Amino acid sequence: MQYKNIHLIYFSPTHTSAKISYAIAEGLEAETLSESDITCEGLKEPLLIGENELVIVAVPVYGGRVAETAMERIRMFQGKDTPVIPVVVYGNRDYEDALKELSDTLVVQGFIPVSAGAFVGEHSYSRKDMPIAAGRPDKDDLFKASQFGHDTLKKLDDAGCLSKLPVLEVKGNYPYKVKGPSTPQAPVTDEELCTQCEYCIDVCPVTAISIVDDRMFSDPVLCIKCCACVKECPEGARTFDTPYTAMLHKNFSARREPELFF
Ligand SMILES: Cc1cc2nc3c(=O)[nH]c(=O)nc-3n(C[C@H](O)[C@H](O)[C@H](O)COP(=O)(O)O)c2cc1C
Numbered sequence: 001m002q003y004k005n006i007h008l009i010y011f012s013p014t015h016t017s018a019k020i021s022y023a024i025a026e027g028l029e030a031e032t033l034s035e036s037d038i039t040c041e042g043l044k045e046p047l048l049i050g051e052n053e054l055v056i057v058a059v060p061v062y063g064g065r066v067a068e069t070a071m072e073r074i075r076m077f078q079g080k081d082t083p084v085i086p087v088v089v090y091g092n093r094d095y096e097d098a099l100k101e102l103s104d105t106l107v108v109q110g111f112i113p114v115s116a117g118a119f120v121g122e123h124s125y126s127r128k129d130m131p132i133a134a135g136r137p138d139k140d141d142l143f144k145a146s147q148f149g150h151d152t153l154k155k156l157d158d159a160g161c162l163s164k165l166p167v168l169e170v171k172g173n174y175p176y177k178v179k180g181p182s183t184p185q186a187p188v189t190d191e192e193l194c195t196q197c198e199y200c201i202d203v204c205p206v207t208a209i210s211i212v213d214d215r216m217f218s219d220p221v222l223c224i225k226c227c228a229c230v231k232e233c234p235e236g237a238r239t240f241d242t243p244y245t246a247m248l249h250k251n252f253s254a255r256r257e258p259e260l261f262f
Pocket residue numbers: 011012013014015016017018059060061062063064065089090091092093094095120121122123124125224225226227
């Protein structure tokens with residue numbers, strides 16, 4: 001089965017999910033690539049993607065589930081027996097029910113999962129003094145992602161048509177893990193370092209940042225703690241202080257590898 005176009009859909013505030021999705025696409029060797037980057041904005045109208053395209057949906061894991069903002073935005077895409085590769089990227093702790101949640105949701109929306117993967121990306125809370133999966137996805141991860149794309153292509157070729165594929169099983173449970181209560185909190189700005197370039201405003205996926213009384217203000221109720229503003233600030237003026245960083249650094253430093261499902 002040859003697919004001329006690969007359609008990438010990703011929500012990726014700190015770019016790790018996007019990087020993995022591009023590496024997978026490379027292995028799929030398509031003639032053309034189109035993308036729906038739903039990080040900073042969702043679609044205004046529903047989009048139907050036909051059966052002649054192969055879709056990759058890549059999202060981060062938040063609390064063992066698909067990041068909520070990503071899930072809301074993914075619901076705007078509709079398939080028509082469209083092949084899809086659901087992909088979750090997590091910060092080396094665990095992805096729990098996220099891959100199953102993503103895969104199940106895409107089935108309901110008319111997609112047919114053909115393979116799926118859970119990959120590791122640098123944790124949003126990783127810091128220089130307390131690294132958590134720092135620098136990932138690295139060369140090895142990207143190679144595995146590309147190979148995964150290649151192997152998916154082979155699986156599709158061997159099957160000949162989608163209706164011959166058995167239903168894809170991925171790791172995870174239903175009912176999905178219940179999300180814990182989230183305490184409103186947002187990164188803070190060091191006013192000495194901040195030049196008010198407003199780049200943080202541009203990269204925030206949920207427009208939680210604005211200028212109030214001539215200072216950067218992050219609304220803790222809107223903030224999803226993705227840390228895009230922390231990692232992207234050109235002056236290093238933003239920090240997000242959470243006890244999770246030390247806990248994750250201490251307990252989840254042993255390297256985890258991608259888990260792939262065919
Ligand atoms: C609010 C929040 C919750 C997270 N929960 C988890 C988790 O449950 N397990 C895990 O391993 N990583 C977790 N992470 C880390 C992200 O999944 C990881 O950094 C991912 O690579 C981010 O994807 P992105 O670069 O595409 O934004 C969490 C990050 C945030 C911001």
